Amino acid sequence: MTTTLEMPPRPAETTSTATPTTAHRQTLGRAIHSEWIKIRSLRSTWIGMATVVLVMIGLGSLSAAVSTGSVAAPGDGGGPLGGGGPLSTVLAGADFAVLLIGVLGSLAGAREYSSRMISATVAAVPRRWQVVAAKAIVLAAVVIPTALIGVMGAFGAGMGILSASDAATVALTDDGVLRSVLGMAGYVTAIALLGLGLGILLRSTAGSIGAVVGGIMVLPTVAGALLPDSWDTVLRFLPSSAASSFTTVMSAGDSTLSAGAGVAVLAAWVAAALGAAAFAITRRDV
């Protein structure tokens, strides 16, 4: 490494304007730009997103193939993969993709705490709520297309496999199908943001991954098994249950919320996590 003794020249903008602060005003838009540079310059972002797409399309195709019998099912025919109609067959990868995106969201939130980058970040953006807002916006901007590609890819590939074997299929134009497919993409995005909020809130990758995975996968199952039936009303408000109200084609009757209520409940979870993150990052020492 060579040492140069030259001094950094002043940027042109500051010499031409009265005060450096007018040209270099820090705005929410610039905070978003900064977070965009950060998210796109990490290879792990793109590996993670590619994995989410591959999981959705791969598992969806596999599930479709298994259900038509072109690939031998591990257990008896019509097992868990083939049980809920063509749509849930081809979206079989979604559950796993949701867990994966929860992990990626947690990493997006907690990563700067493990690298200590967060001190540089909040020194650059002292109105710290902007850091949370900017991170949420760019994460959504990356995850929404990823989720759409994933669900549409899984739908197209899966239905293709089903129709090639003359199995029953559904079209996007069928009643409720498009809503479920887009709903699944929305659910994936919501869980990414929930993970982001928890990552910032807990400042720990392990802790926030545990919280997201536990809250989505473990808690509903365990609570459903252990708690008396009277608790079912409460359990409907868990993120995964709320999401099932608009990601499945068939209404499950009383046991789930209406689609509109489900969207509202999930959005409330996301808002609560991001709001708590913004509150915490503003109040505590870095």
Place this chain on the structure above:
Amino acid sequence: MIELQQLTKKYGDKVAVDGISATVRPGVVTGFLGPNGAGKSTTMRMIVGLDRPTSGTALVNGRPYAASRAPLAEVGALLDAKAADGGRTARNHLLALGATVGIGKRRVDEVLASVGLTEVAHKSAGSFSLGMGQRLGIAAALLADPEVLILDEPVNGLDLDGIQWIRALLTELADEGRTVLLSSHLMSEMQLVADHLLVIGQGRILADTSIEGFIEESSGGSRVVVASPDAGALARLLTGDGVVLTTREPGRFEVRDLTAAEIGDVAAEHGLRIHELTPVTASLESAYLELTRDRVEFTATAQHPARTDRTARTARPATDDTTKAA
């Protein structure tokens, strides 16, 4: 300009920074000197709003840093050389930080060149040595051409080449009229770069003085160690105009501002016995060590009746400094 007013930070019962008041002026390099754990980093973190003061205020150019409209263009800070994501390249790290105040590629490349990182601009920050990390941190601090620079132990991890480079850089920045505050726990480093010294120990300011003043006070003002069985009587005779006596153990004391000859003459005149009379010239390093150690001793044995007050020479008024013209 940085103004600290009764700045205090407590972590539970631990007082990390204890009511610091000081002004860091533009146009000079101010060295923030103190042993490890003295509270330097905590103070600097409070200035840029990373940590919230328990009480008191830290103002940058007259307002809290968090109220700044263009933070990076107002204060450039190197607080933690490792505060970069190891998975991102040096250039992308700077692009991301610069983007918060509209700084783009051209300026980032300029700054990378000026800190000597052009060749490794596309290497991940995780692969950097401590010295390279420091340079990257300095690059981030310089990015938006700020009026105020705050560098926490920037020399740490730099080779001799790097130290000379940073010395030239800081002098140049101060000469341009900027406010430069850098910390170190080593007097030897400060001697090389600082014009003004802010010495801190156990969270309190022990000295706020120009480096010339510090040198004058520590080595210029002569010190003589006297051992005498008649210490008490001799001490009474010597006490007078501007003479400071320091007792460290019974029968021994230190005299400032009198020569060994003068002390010997006084003793002979009054028939007092002298067993030892040793002139001591303190180096800056030992003056600093003594200053910070005194702080510890003083708080530990404040009730000791036989002690002479030794804080008089450490606490200099904040106005008593020589500020170079900006």
